[in-house]
Amino acid sequence: MAYNGVLAQYGHLMDLPAHTLPITLLEGNTPLIPMPGLAAELGGGFELYVKFEGLNPTGSFKDRGMTAAVSEAAGRGAKAVICASTGNTAASAAAYASRAGMRAVVIIPDGKVATGKLAGAMAYGAEVIQIKGSFDDALNLVVQISQRHPIALVNSLNPYRLEGQKSSAFEICDTLGAAPDWLCLPVGNAGNITSYWMGFRQYNTLKQSGLPRILGVQAEGSAPLVIGHPVEHPETVCTAIRIGKPARGEEALQAAEESNGRIIAMSDDAILAAQRQLASHGVWVEPASAAGVCGLVHQIRTGQLDPKGKRIVAICTGHGLKDPDIITRQAATPRALPATLAAMEEAILGER
Amino acid sequence: MAYNGVLAQYGHLMDLPAHTLPITLLEGNTPLIPMPGLAAELGGGFELYVKFEGLNPTGSFKDRGMTAAVSEAAGRGAKAVICASTGNTAASAAAYASRAGMRAVVIIPDGKVATGKLAGAMAYGAEVIQIKGSFDDALNLVVQISQRHPIALVNSLNPYRLEGQKSSAFEICDTLGAAPDWLCLPVGNAGNITSYWMGFRQYNTLKQSGLPRILGVQAEGSAPLVIGHPVEHPETVCTAIRIGKPARGEEALQAAEESNGRIIAMSDDAILAAQRQLASHGVWVEPASAAGVCGLVHQIRTGQLDPKGKRIVAICTGHGLKDPDIITRQAATPRALPATLAAMEEAILGER
Numbered sequence: 001m002a003y004n005g006v007l008a009q010y011g012h013l014m015d016l017p018a019h020t021l022p023i024t025l026l027e028g029n030t031p032l033i034p035m036p037g038l039a040a041e042l043g044g045g046f047e048l049y050v051k052f053e054g055l056n057p058t059g060s061f062k063d064r065g066m067t068a069a070v071s072e073a074a075g076r077g078a079k080a081v082i083c084a085s086t087g088n089t090a091a092s093a094a095a096y097a098s099r100a101g102m103r104a105v106v107i108i109p110d111g112k113v114a115t116g117k118l119a120g121a122m123a124y125g126a127e128v129i130q131i132k133g134s135f136d137d138a139l140n141l142v143v144q145i146s147q148r149h150p151i152a153l154v155n156s157l158n159p160y161r162l163e164g165q166k167s168s169a170f171e172i173c174d175t176l177g178a179a180p181d182w183l184c185l186p187v188g189n190a191g192n193i194t195s196y197w198m199g200f201r202q203y204n205t206l207k208q209s210g211l212p213r214i215l216g217v218q219a220e221g222s223a224p225l226v227i228g229h230p231v232e233h234p235e236t237v238c239t240a241i242r243i244g245k246p247a248r249g250e251e252a253l254q255a256a257e258e259s260n261g262r263i264i265a266m267s268d269d270a271i272l273a274a275q276r277q278l279a280s281h282g283v284w285v286e287p288a289s290a291a292g293v294c295g296l297v298h299q300i301r302t303g304q305l306d307p308k309g310k311r312i313v314a315i316c317t318g319h320g321l322k323d324p325d326i327i328t329r330q331a332a333t334p335r336a337l338p339a340t341l342a343a344m345e346e347a348i349l350g351e352r
Numbered sequence: 353m354a355y356n357g358v359l360a361q362y363g364h365l366m367d368l369p370a371h372t373l374p375i376t377l378l379e380g381n382t383p384l385i386p387m388p389g390l391a392a393e394l395g396g397g398f399e400l401y402v403k404f405e406g407l408n409p410t411g412s413f414k415d416r417g418m419t420a421a422v423s424e425a426a427g428r429g430a431k432a433v434i435c436a437s438t439g440n441t442a443a444s445a446a447a448y449a450s451r452a453g454m455r456a457v458v459i460i461p462d463g464k465v466a467t468g469k470l471a472g473a474m475a476y477g478a479e480v481i482q483i484k485g486s487f488d489d490a491l492n493l494v495v496q497i498s499q500r501h502p503i504a505l506v507n508s509l510n511p512y513r514l515e516g517q518k519s520s521a522f523e524i525c526d527t528l529g530a531a532p533d534w535l536c537l538p539v540g541n542a543g544n545i546t547s548y549w550m551g552f553r554q555y556n557t558l559k560q561s562g563l564p565r566i567l568g569v570q571a572e573g574s575a576p577l578v579i580g581h582p583v584e585h586p587e588t589v590c591t592a593i594r595i596g597k598p599a600r601g602e603e604a605l606q607a608a609e610e611s612n613g614r615i616i617a618m619s620d621d622a623i624l625a626a627q628r629q630l631a632s633h634g635v636w637v638e639p640a641s642a643a644g645v646c647g648l649v650h651q652i653r654t655g656q657l658d659p660k661g662k663r664i665v666a667i668c669t670g671h672g673l674k675d676p677d678i679i680t681r682q683a684a685t686p687r688a689l690p691a692t693l694a695a696m697e698e699a700i701l702g703e704r
Contacts, residue, residue, distance in 0.1 A: 002527050003383060025634050026385050031355065031378035031409070037453065055407050057383070057634070059673050082700075099634030101389065105700055110688050119676035122683045123636045125628075129699050133691030141696050149701065175354050276477075282377050282409070282451030284475045321411050321673035324471035331474045336462050339485030341500075344493050347481050348434075348457055349501065 003029050006064055006167040007071060013170065013202060014163040016068060021075035023100040027063035028167050030055045032175045032313070037281045038293075039307075042300050046307035049180070050283055050293075051172060054319030058120060060240075060286075061168065061192065061317045062092035066154065068164030070096035073152035080105060080151045084138035088240055088318055090128075091120030093154045098124045105151070107131060107138040117239070117323075136245075156247050162195040169199025172313055179203070179210040182305070185315035186291035187216040187225060187263055188241030190252035192317065197255035212313070214261035215305070216252060217295030219288070223265035225249055237268045237326060240288035240318055266294045272326070284320030292316070355381050358416055358519040359423060365522065365554060366515040368420060373427035375452040379415035380519050382407045384527045384665070389633045390645075391659075394652050398659035401532070402635055402645075403524060406671030410472060412592075413520065413544065413669045414444035418506065420516030422448035425504035432457060432503040436490035440592055440670055442480075443472030445506045450476045457503070459483060459490040469591070469675075488597075508599050514547040521551025524665055531555070531562040534657070537667035538643035539568040539577060539615060540593030542604035544669065549607035564665070566613035567657070568604060569647035571640070575617035577601055589620045589678060592640035592670055618646045624678070636672030644668070 005024030007014070032049045039048040053061035070093070073081055080103035083093045090106040097104035104126040108118070110133060118128060131138055139155065146153035154161070173179050179200050187193050193216050203209045218226055222234030222242050231244035246252065256263045266274075268287075274294035275287055292314040299305035320327070337343045357376030359366070384401045391400040405413035422445070425433055432455035435445045442458040449456035456478040460470070462485060473480060483490055491507065498505035506513070525531050531552050539545050545568050555561045570578055574586035574594050583596035598604065608615045618626075620639075626646035627639055644666040651657035672679070689695045 026383035026404075029381070029383070031381070033378050033409075037451075052378075052409070055409065057385075057404070057407065058636070059671065080700075095631075095634045095636065098632050099389075107696070108686065119679040120636065120673070123631045123672050123676075123679045124634065125632055127700075128686045129696070130686040130688040131691040131696075132688050137691040141691065141693060144693050145696055145700065149697075151700070279447075279475045280450050280477055282447045282476065284410070284447070284472065319411065319673065320475050321472070321671065324475075327471040327475045331471075334460065334480045334482040336482040336484050339483040339489040339493065341493060341496050344459070344481070344483075344497055345501075348432075348479075348497065348503070 005067060006164060007067055010167045010170050014068060014166065016160060016163055017072055017075065019075035020071045023071045023074050023096055024067050025057040025063065025095060025099060027056045027067050028171065032172060033283060035281055038277065042297060042307065046309060047311040049313045051168060051313055051315050052283060053168065053315060053317045054285055054289065058091045058095045059319040059322055060088040060092065061165065062088045064167050065161030065164040066092040066096045068160040069154045069158045070100055072160045074100045074102065078150055078152040079103065081154045082142045082145055082151045083153070083155045084135060084142045086239070087117050088322065089155065090118065090126060091124065094121040094124035094126035103127065105129065107142055109133060109135045109138050156189050156191040162191055162198065165192060165195035166199030166202065169196045170203055173203050173209040176311065179212045180313040181212060181310040182215060182312040183212040183315065184215040184217065184292035184296045184312065186241050186288050186317060187218050187252055188243040188246065188288065190225065190246035190248035193255050194248040194251040197259060211259060214256055214259040215292070215295050215299065216256055216263035217291040218263065218265045219271060219291065220265045220267045225252055225263050226265040238271060238288035238291060240286060241291065264295050266291060266298060270294050270298065279320070283316065285316040286318040286320055286322040287326055289316040289318050357419060358516060359419055362519045362522050366420060366518065368512060368515055369424055369427065371427035372423045375423045375426050375448055376419050377409040377415065377447060377451060379408045379419050380523065384524060385635060387633055390629065394649060394659065398661060399663040401665045403520060403665055403667050404635060405520065405667060405669050406637055406641065410443045410447045411671040411674050412440040412444065413517065414440045416519050417513030417516040418444040418448045420512040421506045421510045422452055424512045426452045426454065430502055430504040431455065433506045434459070434494045434497055434503045435505070435507045436487060436494045439469050440674065441507065442470065442478060443476065446473045446476035446478035455479065457481065459494055461485060461487045461490050508541050508543040514543055514550065517544060517547035518551030518554065521548045522555055525555050525561040528663065531564045532665040533564060533662040534567060534664040535564040535667065536567040536569065536644035536648045536664065538593050538640050538669060539570050539604055540595045540598065540640065542577065542598035542600035545607050546600045546603040549611060563611060566607055566611040567644070567647050567651065568608055568615035569643040570615065570617045571623060571643065572617045572619045577604055577615050578617040590623060590640035590643060592638060593643065616647050618643060618650060622646050622650065631672070635668065637668040638670040638672055638674040639678055641668040641670045
């Protein structure tokens with residue numbers, strides 16, 4: 001009954017070099033949580049699930065791709081990995097590198113990073129270097145360094161990341177017995193939508209598991225795939241998808257088109273409302289992770305997506321614990337009451 | 353292949369009333385991560401695993417007990433749950449209550465709570481009330497309120513919490529095929545050590561799965577079970593086990609004795625070192641969660657525990673994301689370098 005991670009489970013379906021040496025934290029095998037209460041709020045008559053990717057070892061879906069990328073790097077003897085990142089990728093790279101006994105170097109842009117967001121990378125022992133430049137500058141530097149030194153690049157340009165991330169599509173099909181009718185997910189750098197589509201197509205060829213229609217959702221202030229050109233200064237509270245020039249933009253548009261789906265943009269306010277709505281049914285995700293559900297709610301309410309009789313899966317990519325500040329910023333500090341039963345009863349029962 | 357949570361999996365082995373109505377977030381089924389690198393650092397020659405309970409839906413092991421407690425409450429028609437808590441219990445209670453469509457009321461002591469630690473409870477929509485009093489005052493109040501009103505008490509006095517938490521012992525036996533030789537875990541309120549021992553004994557009676565010796569570990573500033581009397585003002589960075597009067601102290605001492613194990617105390621510095629050591633092998637846990645490994649390291653180094661040929665499981669109760677501040681407080685702010693290849697190469701390669 002032991003579960004041994006996504007390479008043990010699905011590695012035979014991934015295009016990885018023979019030298020790959022599995023480095024795992026038992027990522028994957030995340031719960032597909034039924035959301036009957038949320039489905040009812042949206043009119044009912046359909047099945048809705050959340051694939052809660054925030055329950056991967058470092059708290060985000062990045063671990064699925066990172067196990068593949070670091071396993072490949074370890075297998076060819078790399079002693080270090082490098083990436084440009086301000087969040088989930090850095091934490092995942094640091095965790096898998098430490099697991100492999102490799103150094104992890106994380107390059108971050110100047111002044112754009114809350115120290116708290118980097119706690120994960122620091123905890124796992126990454127060497128964090130801040131540069132006087134932009135995220136693009138950081139990315140250019142890590143590419144150059146990886147070309148000149150035996151340091152493995154594990155940014156999303158690394159093709160093995162996509163191979164590992166396909167595993168979530170396989171899991172969904174295995175849990176449901178087939179692909180869902182719709183798959184809703186956030187779109188930032190567009191690697192994840194690309195690998196889900198790769199995974200569903202591959203499984204369908206092998207097992208006739210069917211294909212979902214894909215609803216990709218960007219944040220309005222960072223929606224290059226919706227407006228049709230790069231965004232120079234993307235702005236959104238959804239830090240995990242605040243990306244103006246997606247590395248896999250073409251593939252994402254192709255996935256949406258081939259699947260007879262679409263990519264839409266939602267406002268930050270609507271995405272934060274979806275975050276609260278998910279939490280009100282027991283699933284707390286980071287803001288970007290609520291984008292898929294947000295888009296689904298919008299499409300159903302405006303009649304652009306008829307869910308009746310359908311089976312719908314929303315991908316929630318990271319745990320709410322990744323960004324607690326967004327909650328505490330919105331919440332009032334609790335007022336202090338006397339420690340008496342009367343005061344408690346008044347506070348708890350009096351208002352209702 | 354669908355996994356449906358700990359009540360679906362092991363509910364038949366839990367002493368729960370017939371009216372229990374399963375409320376689940378697909379808690380449990382957490383990975384048992386092999387730690388060969390850490391075992392090698394401790395001299396090798398034995399199997400070491402971490403049961404990573406931080407990968408439960410709200411980020412801690414509390415979800416196993418909370419699904420049982422809230423399911424029982426929902427089944428008898430309770431419309432609200434209440435608890436005194438400053439952290440993991442509050443978040444878990446809030447999540448399961450929201451899932452059940454019930455109110456969650458959390459009473460917290462005055463001035464002792466970082467707003468950030470409550471983000472989870474707030475995110476899931478709990479009503480947080482601060483009182484001008486201590487944690488014990490808060491606990492007394494929630495007990496009184498639950499006795500006078502149809503509001504279910506979900507603090508650890510609730511017996512169904514222990515029933516649900518037994519599921520982790522069952523999972524460990526099912527994954528390994530038998531109980532481990534040693535089980536190492538943090539001890540605060542002592543409910544968890546109590547329910548592990550209940551679970552292992554029950555499984556052994558049913559399936560001859562064997563019994564582990566139990567090493568319980570408290571923090572030195574909060575070690576009532578080691579010093580033999582309550583601690584009026586417990587102090588430790590391990591907030592999750594900062595408890596001076598454990599609710600299940602007697603049961604914990606009995607579990608240690610019956611299992612031919614022991615309960616020891618470790619310093620905060622040693623526990624934080626164990627936290628770093630775990631993270632250096634890819635597993636980032638909150639400080640309290642490193643106590644079990646810390647005690648194991650100490651017992652092996654001092655020759656009080658011979659691991660050779662043994663199979664040892666350490667329980668890590670909560671994710672590192674629960675307490676990022678402890679990391680950022682210890683870390684230096686990264687210095688900013690020029691965005692040039694030369695500067696990067698100097699920084700990355702120059703020092704080695």
